[in-house]
Each structure stands twice: as structure tokens, then as C-alpha cells.
Amino acid sequence: MSAHIHPSILSADFVNFERDFASISDADSIHVDVMDGHFVPNLTFGIPMVKRMQEITTLPLDVHLMIENPDHWAPKYAELE
Numbered sequence: 696m697s698a699h700i701h702p703s704i705l706s707a708d709f710v711n712f713e714r715d716f717a718s719i720s721d722a723d724s725i726h727v728d729v730m731d732g733h734f735v736p737n738l739t740f741g742i743p744m745v746k747r748m749q750e751i752t753t754l755p756l757d758v759h760l761m762i763e764n765p766d767h768w769a770p771k772y773a774e775l776e
Contacts, residue, residue, distance in 0.1 A: 699723040701757050704748075705739070716752045724755040729772070731762040746775050 703726040707715040716725065727745060732738035740748075748756060758772055 701726045703728060712748060713751045716748075716754070720752075720754070722754060724757045725752060726757045726759060728759050729762060733763045735761045742771055742775065745772060749775060 700722045701724045702719045702722050704712070704715065705728055719725065725748070727748065728739055729741070729745065730737045730739045745756065745758060760769060760772065762768055
């Protein structure tokens, strides 16, 4: 059984995602916690930010949705390329 590395970007410098993504370029993917401030008390990233993250890394994004109404939002995140 092999280990897979999916570092979370919540501790990244949000102004320097490109630099911080480069520092984890050997990871298997990047874990992105999406929190809407309703389902959970914290607010993090929306669709525009996740789309931008895809533009600055070749690593797949492991998007963890902690949001209200996931049936509405999950397809919109899944459609991002």
C-alpha cells in the first residue's frame, strides 16, 4: 500500500498561492477546503478562487465542500477545468 500526499492549502499565504503551490509540487494533489460560512462558521474559497488555483498548478485539486446546498454547488465545482 502506498501513501498519497494531499496537503491542505488553508495554512498557505493567500496572497502567494503560486509560490506556496510550487513548494508542494511533489504532492499527489492539493486539498482545498471550501467553507461557506453557513454550514460551517468559517468562510474560505468560492468558485472563482478554485478556478484560479487550477490555473496556477498542474496538480489536481481535492476540493472538500463544507457548504449548504451541496446538490446545487457540487456540479458547479465539478465542471471547473
